[in-house]
Amino acid sequence: MSTQFKAEVFQNQYLPQGAKEVHAIMTVTAEGSEGVAGTHTGGSLFGVICDTSGSMGGQKIYAAKEAMVKVVNLLPDDCAFFIVTGSSSARVIFPVSIATPQNKERACGVIKAGLDAHGGTVISTWLTEALQQFNKMAGAVRQALLLTDGQNDVSDEQQLNTVLQACEGVFQCDCRGVGTDWRVKQLQQISHKLLGTTDIIPNASMIEADFRAILEKAMSKSISDVALRLWTPQSARVLFCKQVSPDIVELTHRGKLVKPQVNDYPTGAWGKSESRDFHFCIEVQPGNVGDEMLAGRASLIYTVNGVETKVAEARILVTWTDDDAKSTKIDKRVAHYTGQAELAQNIQEGLEARAQGNIEVATAKLGKAVKIAHNSGNESTAKLLRTVVDIVDAETGTVRIKKSVAKEDEMALESRSTKTSRIPKSS
Amino acid sequence: MECPKCGSVVQVGDRFCEECGAALTVDNTKAGCIKCGAAPVAIDAEGYCSECGFRNKPRDNDHIEVACLPNFGGVSDKGLRHHRNEDYFALHYVEDRNTYILVVCDGVSSSLEPDKASKVAAESACMALLVERGDIKPESALKIAIAAALESVCAIPYTSSADADPPSTTIVAAVVQDRTATIGWLGDSRAYWISPDGSRQLTRDDSWLEEMVASGKMTEAEAIKSSNAHAITRWLGADAGENAEPTIVSFDIPGAGYLLLCSDGLWNYAPSSEELANLVLQMSDVDAVTVSRRLVEFARSHGGHDNITVILLSTVARTPPS
Numbered sequence: 204m205s206t207q208f209k210a211e212v213f214q215n216q217y218l219p220q221g222a223k224e225v226h227a228i229m230t231v232t233a234e235g236s237e238g239v240a241g242t243h244t245g246g247s248l249f250g251v252i253c254d255t256s257g258s259m260g261g262q263k264i265y266a267a268k269e270a271m272v273k274v275v276n277l278l279p280d281d282c283a284f285f286i287v288t289g290s291s292s293a294r295v296i297f298p299v300s301i302a303t304p305q306n307k308e309r310a311c312g313v314i315k316a317g318l319d320a321h322g323g324t325v326i327s328t329w330l331t332e333a334l335q336q337f338n339k340m341a342g343a344v345r346q347a348l349l350l351t352d353g354q355n356d357v358s359d360e361q362q363l364n365t366v367l368q369a370c371e372g373v374f375q376c377d378c379r380g381v382g383t384d385w386r387v388k389q390l391q392q393i394s395h396k397l398l399g400t401t402d403i404i405p406n407a408s409m410i411e412a413d414f415r416a417i418l419e420k421a422m423s424k425s426i427s428d429v430a431l432r433l434w435t436p437q438s439a440r441v442l443f444c445k446q447v448s449p450d451i452v453e454l455t456h457r458g459k460l461v462k463p464q465v466n467d468y469p470t471g472a473w474g475k476s477e478s479r480d481f482h483f484c485i486e487v488q489p490g491n492v493g494d495e496m497l498a499g500r501a502s503l504i505y506t507v508n509g510v511e512t513k514v515a516e517a518r519i520l521v522t523w524t525d526d527d528a529k530s531t532k533i534d535k536r537v538a539h540y541t542g543q544a545e546l547a548q549n550i551q552e553g554l555e556a557r558a559q560g561n562i563e564v565a566t567a568k569l570g571k572a573v574k575i576a577h578n579s580g581n582e583s584t585a586k587l588l589r590t591v592v593d594i595v596d597a598e599t600g601t602v603r604i605k606k607s608v609a610k611e612d613e614m615a616l617e618s619r620s621t622k623t624s625r626i627p628k629s630s
Numbered sequence: 631m632e633c634p635k636c637g638s639v640v641q642v643g644d645r646f647c648e649e650c651g652a653a654l655t656v657d658n659t660k661a662g663c664i665k666c667g668a669a670p671v672a673i674d675a676e677g678y679c680s681e682c683g684f685r686n687k688p689r690d691n692d693h694i695e696v697a698c699l700p701n702f703g704g705v706s707d708k709g710l711r712h713h714r715n716e717d718y719f720a721l722h723y724v725e726d727r728n729t730y731i732l733v734v735c736d737g738v739s740s741s742l743e744p745d746k747a748s749k750v751a752a753e754s755a756c757m758a759l760l761v762e763r764g765d766i767k768p769e770s771a772l773k774i775a776i777a778a779a780l781e782s783v784c785a786i787p788y789t790s791s792a793d794a795d796p797p798s799t800t801i802v803a804a805v806v807q808d809r810t811a812t813i814g815w816l817g818d819s820r821a822y823w824i825s826p827d828g829s830r831q832l833t834r835d836d837s838w839l840e841e842m843v844a845s846g847k848m849t850e851a852e853a854i855k856s857s858n859a860h861a862i863t864r865w866l867g868a869d870a871g872e873n874a875e876p877t878i879v880s881f882d883i884p885g886a887g888y889l890l891l892c893s894d895g896l897w898n899y900a901p902s903s904e905e906l907a908n909l910v911l912q913m914s915d916v917d918a919v920t921v922s923r924r925l926v927e928f929a930r931s932h933g934g935h936d937n938i939t940v941i942l943l944s945t946v947a948r949t950p951p952s
Contacts, residue, residue: 215793436683437666464681487683493713494665495685497678524713532793 206425206475207234208503210515213536216522217529223489224442225498227519228482228536235425235475245342245507248283248299249421250374252329253318254351256290260320263352263381266407268318270414272311277418278302283343285336286310289329290322291356299339326355326393327362330370337374342508344427344472345374347397348417350410352381355389367396372428375399375471377417380618381407383610387617395452398471401618405611424472426505431468431481432461432513434500440486444468447540448480451547451621467504480625482540483519496521536626539579543623546575546584550620554613557591557604566592566604574600581624587616691715691745695919698723702730703919704941707926709895710934712739717893717939718748720756730806731759734819734939735779736893738865741798742788748799750786751779751866755803768805768812769878775803776814776866776876784868798867801876802833802891806943809883814876816864818894819939822903824910825887829903832881836864860894886946888921895938896929910942918942 214227251274253267271286278284279302286297296313300306329349337345355363370376376397378390381404390401404413431454435441446452458466470479487498499519504511524530553568569592576585577597585597590612592602662670666682673679677686692715697703702723708715716737723730735752737744758775766774779801786797800817811832813821818835834840838861842848853859864873883889888910900906909928913921922940929938 212789213791434680436679437681439683490684495687496683497685498683522713525711526713535792 206473206514208232208473208515209234210501210503210517212501212517212519213534214519215530215532215534215537216520217524217526217532218489218521219527219530220492220523220525221489222523222530223486225485225487225519225521226483226534226537226541227485227499228447228480228534228540229501229517229519230478230480231503231515232478233426233473233476245340245344245427246282247344247346247422247424248285248337248340249278249418250284250333250336250345250347251286252333252347252349252376253286253288254290254324254329254353255288255318255320255322256324256351256353257321258324258353258384259381263407264318264320266410267350267381268314270410271314273411274414274418275302275307275310275314277415278307279422280304282422283340284310285333286314287329287332287336288318289324289326289332290320291325291328292322293329293332295332295336299336323356324351324353325359325362326351327359327366330363330366330376330393333376334366334370334373344421344424346399346421346424346472347374347376348414348421349376349378349390349393350381350404351378351385351390353384354386363393367393371396372469377401377421379404379410379413379417380614381410383614387614391618398452398469400450403611403614403618405615420474423474423477425475427472428506429470429473429514430504430506431470432465432502432504433458433468433483434465435485436487436496436498437464438488439464439498441466442484442486444483445481445544446470446479447482447543448478448623448625450623451544454481470503480536480540482537482544485519487521490521490523492523492525494523539626540623542575542579543581546572546579546581547620547623549575550584550588550616554591554617562604566602569604570600570602572600573597573602579624581622584620584622584624587612587619591616691718691749694719695923696721697917697919700917701944701946702942703917703922704732704734704891704939705919705922705926706939707895707930707934707937709937710930712937714745715937716744716748717895717937718745718752719891719939719941720752721941722756722760724760728807730943731756731803732806732889732891732941732943733801733803734891734893734941735802735866736800736817736819736895736937736939738795738798738800738817738862738867741795741867742791743786743797744799746786747783747797747867750782751799751801754782755779755801759803759805768807768810769814769880772803772805772812772814772878773876776801776816776874779803780866780870780874783866796868798865798870800862800893801866804889804891806883806889811881811883811889812878813881814878816866816870816874816876817862818860820892820894820897822890822892822906823881823883823887824890824903824907825885826907826911827885827887829887829907831903832879834877835862836877837862883945887944888918888946889943891941892925893937893939895934895936896925896940898936899929899932918944 209232285299297310377399378394378401394401443455454468498521502516503514549568549572557565595601663679665684668681692708694706720733733752735748737748755775758778762771800819802815802819804813821832838858839853842853925940926938
């Protein structure tokens with residue numbers, strides 16, 4: 204394996220007497236060696252899941268077909284792919300095949316010839332078909348792209364949950380919604396469970412560029428099924444564990460107990476040059492002044508053919524002290540990401556309040572969000588916020604809710620609110 | 631130092647108690663966790679227990695006493711307010727050259743791993759002075775020794791942090807040969823000459839206060855009120871740069887008296903040489919290590935806010951066996 208991982212922990216290890224909550228940020232960086240190809244022995248499998256329900260008719264289905272043809276042609280020759288289309292039921296229009304020039308040509312023919320938009324939207328059936336395809340190549344890096352434009356059928360809710368359970372850990376899935384008739388929360392439910400992202404494609408002409416970006420990212424992944432393994436002392440509790448960069452992914456309740464005191468949290472596939480930050484909050488049994496404790500040991504683990512390999516490890520330490528100068532310091536990375544989580548929460552709550560017509564709460568929440576985004580240098584979120592509020596003073600978070608907001612702007616803010624910034628270099 | 635089993639007095643460095651025969655070397659790998667009682671296998675190489683997480687500290691520097699010769703010894707103590715001792719000292723008598731080596735280091739508490747910094751600095755400076763076979767001048771030997779100390783401090787592994795500096799320590803080192811003491815230092819650990827015929831401070835602190843007063847920008851009374859007063863301007867550490875160049879002075883020992891090296895944990899409570907002389911000269915009939923211990927007790931009784939280290943070479947009592 205040519206990918207090297209490096210883990211580093213940032214924290215203030217000093218706690219005052221009696222304190223029991225330990226915070227730490229771990230930065231994990233994967234660095235690929237140059238010139239080594241085919242690092243993943245099992246290859247990669249990329250699945251396209253495309254909505255062909257009635258609402259996709261006209262320009263959308265035309266653009267989606269064009270985009271799929273482009274994506275198929277961009278696939279590296281040594282990877283495998285499949286295509287599933289879905290409406291009230293799903294159909295494998297092209298089963299798992301290696302992306303040879305002949306197969307690509309055949310796939311493009313099928314896409315162009317056989318896609319009509321009709322019927323409803325029952326996403327559980329699409330995922331079920333995709334799952335069967337992915338099961339054919341268990342050793343590969345397995346990633347999917349799901350494109351839809353509408354809301355899932357209300358009767359499918361329970362079935363979707365069951366299918367998501369089955370898909371979890373088998374493949375990752377990025378979700379894209381075209382237009383503004385789909386629901387952010389619904390797609391996020393899928394992408395969160397399947398360790399992917401959700402985003403809006405405001406109009407059909409943008410599908411191609413977005414697909415291209417997703418494929419590029421998918422093809423950069425060289426190691427799949429990486430778990431974040433966290434050891435904690437007996438009697439300790441993990442209050443939370445989340446990825447905080449590049450975006451916030453709540454992992455706390457997704458831990459699997461490996462053995463006593465050890466949990467594995469899923470992080471999916473990693474690319475050759477990728478860096479992510481994680482925030483741990485662990486409650487430990489408090490010690491006496493002068494005591495030192497190992498409050499956590501975090502490592503990254505991947506499994507190939509049943510053999511576990513540990514690729515990086517970092518320790519979270521605590522020292523209890525009566526020196527206030529030491530214990531009152533807050534590590535600046537911990538502070539930064541605590542702020543970024545607050546930013547995402549204020550956006551979610553602000554948008555909800557706005558949707559319910561509670562302008563007072565919406566103004567307060569979104570104002571707070573503007574202030575945090577401004578102070579933490581999160582430019583991209585600040586920009587999205589400007590589409591829903593008029594900023595009077597970013598420093599104090601004084602804003603006015605815009606009277607009319609384009610639906611796609613609001614949805615873009617909602618889907619991207621969990622994007623975080625890293626700590627600015629200058630501070 | 632006392633035997634943990636029977637309480638009889640034992641010397642530092644003894645491996646077994648002469649009274650009861652108990653082993654005095656603490657071996658954590660055989661003891662199990664002192665906090666939760668987990669089996670010895672649960673303790674990792676650095677002393678962390680894999681069950682409760684608490685650290686079983688590998689070695690205790692909280693109180694160290696070394697009695698090298700009746701007239702030559704030292705004591706280091708963590709004091710009352712700090713949770714560990716970040717001071718360290720080394721002393722050695724080289725018989726064939728009739729040379730005494732004295733080193734005191736005070737780890738900078740705002741830096742990372744200050745306890746390791748003071749320990750490796752003191753040990754490597756002492757080692758460097760030991761291996762010098764006496765064919766170069768003591769000034770040069772001290773420079774080489776302090777450079778060696780710097781190198782070993784810079785070699786301490788640490789996890790970089792935006793909030794703390796790389797491992798750093800002060801150092802004061804002395805070589806005494808014939809009747810000449812040559813002293814080199816960085817930071818605010820001091821050397822004094824204490825004698826009934828006149829006492830004086832031999833070092834000049836590398837501190838903000840000293841700089842302000844020396845440059846005439848402030849009077850001592852003004853400068854001492856500043857929160858910077860105790861900030862040191864020179865030290866040993868990866869971030870010291872060109873400031874790691876020690877000041878070296880030479881002092882002709884005029885007669886009977888004491889050469890005293892100490893960290894600020896002592897002199898904070900008795901800054902002037904007269905105050906220290908009053909304390910030391912009251913008890914001139916005892917061993918150097920006893921005098922050192924009583925000075926440590928004096929600092930502890932006045933608050934013991936910092937780690938306290940004292941080493942003492944007496945030219946009063948006895949001459950070393952030849």
